Amino acid sequence: MSDPAVVLDDLRAESEELDRLVAGLSDEQWAAATPAPGWTVAHQIAHLAWTDEVALLAVTDAAAFGKEVEKALTEPDTFVDRAAEAGAWQPPDELLAHWRGGRDRLQQALRAAPPGSRFPWYGPPMSATSMATARLMETWAHGQDVADALGAVREPTARLRHVAHIGVRARDYAYFVRGTEPPEEEFRVELTGPAGDLWTYGPEGAAQTVTGPALDFCLLVTQRAHRDDLAVRAHGADADRWLDIAQAFAGPAGAGRAPKGA
Structure with a gap:
């Protein structure tokens, strides 16, 4: 699918569905263990918020993103867990606001990107469409971890x-x-x-x-x-x-x- 607007619309819908699942949780539910060892519901949302942030950096400031990649190379087995751990310490309302703001800024940046743009990433460079697709995949996958932790059943969609x-x-x-x-x-x-x-x-x-x-x-x-x-x-x-x-x-x-x- 070559039109990034279509994927971005679906990414927004996927994010909003997960948002509705976590928005009314108690502090105890935010601390519930998910199937990912050592990760709570808060870790899952913190990871999504962090990845949106680095994706935004890749879209708007390639040099700054390059420095993030250099940091990751010094701790390839732990940098993802470390970022999730740092975010999970935020109070739930702050973490939720952080995730919402970051994903909205990434949406705006990808929609404003000139056609044919390619952005650096931890693997091969990505187009706006491929970046949005990757974000949707991660949002759905980590949302599944959250749903499993809460005992919720999500209806599958065409997304x-x-x-x-x-x-x-x-x-x-x-x-x-x-x-x-x-x-x-x-x-x-x-x-x-x-x-x-x-x-x-x-x-x-x-x-x-x-x-x-x-x-x-x-x-x-x-x-x-x-x-x-x-x-x-x-x-x-x-x-x-x-x-x-x-x-x-x-x-x-x-x-x-x-x-x-x-």
Whole structure:
């Protein structure tokens, strides 16, 4: 999807849905543990607020963002946790205001970016559309952690198409981050959206395929559920291997979630 305004509208809607989930929480609920080890609900929102801030820096001040990257390189395994920990110490009303303000400023900056702009990031440079898609993916994924912590069930929406898209596009990255070469051939991915429509990626007639509900695929590639608990199926040895390592997010390979009942 090439129009950043469309993705930005969906990013705003995704953020507002999560905002409604956390806006009325008690202090005890903000401190509730989420499935991410050591992270509370407050850590999850603090992480989103921090990432919006650094994304805004990448869009508006590439030199300053470069300094943030240099800092990250000195502590690659801890800088994300450290930023979340610092934000989680804020009182909930201040943290919520911080997140709201930062995401609004990022929206404005991305909407005002000249067509064709590309911005530095921790991986390859991003267009406005790809930056907005990545922010939506993270907002949805961390929102799932929050929902799990609170025992809330979220209705899947067509916005999952953005998460599925980045999950498919990041296929080769999942291999590279593990120091292995990805398969040369493309896979066909066929997902059933929340409304029952079919979302397809990759060449028709490919020898290896992945099929299943779009929600389950998004939970898989964001590592919010274990493969054994999802109805995503691979047909072909390479496709099967990919489902074991798939990740839509940048950074080191995550540990993922344990199967239910483990």
